[in-house]
Amino acid sequence: MTEIQPYAVVSQHDGFEVRLYPKHLLAEVDVDGEFFEAGNRGFRPLIGYISGNNAGKSKVAMTAPVIQAAAGERYTVSFVLPSGMDAASAPIPTGAGVRTRVVPAGRVAARRFSGGADEARYAANAAQLVAEVKRAGLTIIGGPYFARYDPPWKPGFLRRNEALLRLAD
Numbered sequence: 001m002t003e004i005q006p007y008a009v010v011s012q013h014d015g016f017e018v019r020l021y022p023k024h025l026l027a028e029v030d031v032d033g034e035f036f037e038a039g040n041r042g043f044r045p046l047i048g049y050i051s052g053n054n055a056g057k058s059k060v061a062m063t064a065p066v067i068q069a070a071a072g073e074r075y076t077v078s079f080v081l082p083s084g085m086d087a088a089s090a091p092i093p094t095g096a097g098v099r100t101r102v103v104p105a106g107r108v109a110a111r112r113f114s115g116g117a118d119e120a121r122y123a124a125n126a127a128q129l130v131a132e133v134k135r136a137g138l139t140i141i142g143g144p145y146f147a148r149y150d151p152p153w154k155p156g157f158l159r160r161n162e163a164l165l166r167l168a169d
Helices: 035-050 119-135
Strands: 008-013 016-021 024-031 066-071 074-080 099-103 106-113 140-148 161-167
Touching (some): 016 119, 024 066, 035 066, 035 119, 106 119, 119 140, 119 161
Antiparallel strands (some): 008 016, 016 106, 024 074, 024 099, 066 140, 106 161
């Protein structure tokens, strides 16, 4: 069973929920390409990292979600590392462009939706989330990012996807 990144639901709103995520560690890489293509390009070096392409040749359990965020003209694709792992215990990346990053604990607005991983679906849900969060009077920090919880072979109507926004505390 794949570990899912832990969080606590703080409040429910019309069309989204506010979650509190604990401090966590990401393995991430920046890639070029269109939205869908960038997700695939970023996945390869990250799966290599958790499969042993790292300084210790250590394997790391796959977790969910896989995160994708726009970074200027590029995308950052990230794996959430297992909850018991911290910066000191994580294997040192050796793959081109792979790095680890600590994300501090914080509040996040999340809008859950199903379906395939096409850019239009993510963009529409992100726009709706931004509007709903602003309507609720919450302060957004940064741009939207996206989470995919399921493998690509799972039927679209069963897939769990999310548009996310970091919130001020």
